Amino acid sequence: MIRAMTTSRVLLTHASEGEPVLDLATGDLSFDGMAWHFPADLQDGDVVVHVARGRRTAVVSVATVVRRAGEPAYYAHEDLLSRPVVDTTFWRATARALPTRSVVLNDGERWLDDLERLRYLPAPWPVLDASACTDPARIQRAVLEDGDVADIGRCAGCRGRLSTGHPHLEGSVLFFLCDRCHDTVHHPFGPTVAGLAAHHAPVCPRCGSRDTVEILYGMPPGPVPDDVPIGGCVLDPSGPDLACRTCGHWFRSDRLEPA
Ligand SMILES: [Zn+2]
Ligand SMILES: [Zn+2]
Ligand SMILES: [Zn+2]
Known part of the structure; x- marks a missing residue:
């Protein structure tokens, strides 16, 4: 739940380098290698909205800052949006653009309410x-x-x-x-x-390369590029269907262990 105390400042911050990486197996985002800008006077209770740039710009998480006298600031709680809120979605729903730079948002409460609503849009x-x-x-x-x-x-x-x-x-x-x-x-x-x-891409069982291509069987409809392997006119359903471009090995993809 994205929610600020009414007195909180709401900061929006952009990542300064890199792009988040999507783990294809789990669907989780990884933010390793990204840096975020923070104002020098980051205060206890500030709410930070993180914006990252991938193929689209999107809000990816919202966090609450804890800062005690004489100690470095840290996040009490970070709410990672499993559905990042994309710039165009935000604009369509609110007629407001996501700022392109890190800023302290006017009327931060309203921004948080909008994000809360949009993150669950069906x-x-x-x-x-x-x-x-x-x-x-x-x-x-x-x-x-x-x-x-x-x-x-x-x-x-x-x-x-x-x-x-x-x-x-x-x-x-x-x-x-x-x-x-x-x-x-x-x-x-x-x-x-x-x-x-x-x-x-299937991994070559001989050398481990993922640079594999399908073998072409039958009569090609036109000229065949040099790097496409030709299997001949007779298609053997149990014969090899892929060739490794790294070591030249031919193999059958449906006999490979699932990755
Ligand atoms: Zn698929
Ligand atoms: Zn599509
Ligand atoms: Zn190989």
Whole structure:
């Protein structure tokens, strides 16, 4: 619960370096390597609103300061928002922009009330606007522009099998993602689809490299780039489907231990 004593000052502070890192396994944010600006006169009872910049700028946590005479200040309590409040969400709901610099907020109580309300806003995806991905006209256009829309049977992020995939637009490129991967790429500190795919890329069982590519079977529709391995015309369902670009080993991905 974000709440200030009525007499508290509310400070908004920006991270000065780095970006928070989203742990893809747990969905938790890590703020290691980030520094926050504080005023020299940080006082006991001050409330600090932390803003971080990822793919979007967002409020990530709110903390209350304890400062006793002659001792360094510390946080009594830090409330980490599991759904960071993104700049555009805040603006749409309040018609106020998140300050781009660290400031003491006028009417801090009102800012805290707004954050408290917005952190629990029901959204089809956790935080970042996904309206492009639900717009049939834009999806249609992307399909027309990119005729060979990737394998709809597998998630473009984690390679898991899809029964129903979410169409997801990155620029004008269309991907199909599972629920979990779609949530992840719409997180303001989440990876791109390519980043997610690299994270989930199968590891070569011989050398441990993640630089693996699918082997191309059958008659290619056109010229094949040099670095795509050619498997021949006969597809053996139990044969290798991936090749390692680091050591050249061919292997079957569904026989690997789950990562
Ligand atoms: Zn997925
Ligand atoms: Zn999407
Ligand atoms: Zn290898």
